[in-house]
């Protein structure tokens with residue numbers, strides 16, 4: 120059995136608030152018996168080097184911590200601080216952790232909030248899935264399906280059909296994990312489970328939980344508690360458990 124602790128959207132912005140919410144989550148997770156921690160993007164809020172130094176210092180544990188970029192991240196600063204490399208090409212990473220294979224895709228478009236899997240990323244993923252003889256768990260920041268928040272759905276992945284074609288052509292893709300929506304949510308995509316992690320930094324309101332007209336100014340609930348999804352993989356089967364992280 121492998122247990123993946125999936126969190127997202129830490130948005131380190133130099134504030135005490137962001138730092139304390141991440142510390143609360145990481146302290147909780149370090150006390151849990153998990154095999155890998157996955158953080159699906161928007162690690163930094165402005166993409167500054169200083170913010171990545173916080174990422175590097177805070178998103179650590181005795182188990183592997185897998186990271187991927189979101190629309191608030193900056194590829195060059197991310198590479199410089201977290202990967203000790205340079206360049207602005209998509210940050211696509213194949214990782215083995217907890218005995219599982221993770222294909223972590225860069226769905227960002229520099230300077231934009233919505234997402235796109237570039238042709239080179241789709242080719243890379245296709246190759247990873249074709250070369251693997253075991254299940255592969257795919258991670259990306261942007262949700263490829265509508266999650267019923269009109270604002271967030273307006274900045275979802277632009278080319279879900281391209282991703283779906285790659286996944287449907289594979290016998291090894293097992294599930295898709297994403298962030299970006301700041302919402303714990305589950306659906307299906309290309310015949311696979313699709314799970315979005317809650318946001319550490321904030322939670323998006325749903326249209327049916329408020330009488331307010333939702334706009335960017337009031338969509339993010341900053342008082343809601345951070346959360347985590349525990350994905351349990353056993354004999355190739357996946358179950359996902361959602362938990363809030365109380366103070």
Ligand SMILES: [Fe+2]
Nearest residue numbers: 128161299301
């Ligand atoms: Fe975010």
Ligand SMILES: [Fe+2]
Nearest residue numbers: 161189190299
């Ligand atoms: Fe995002």
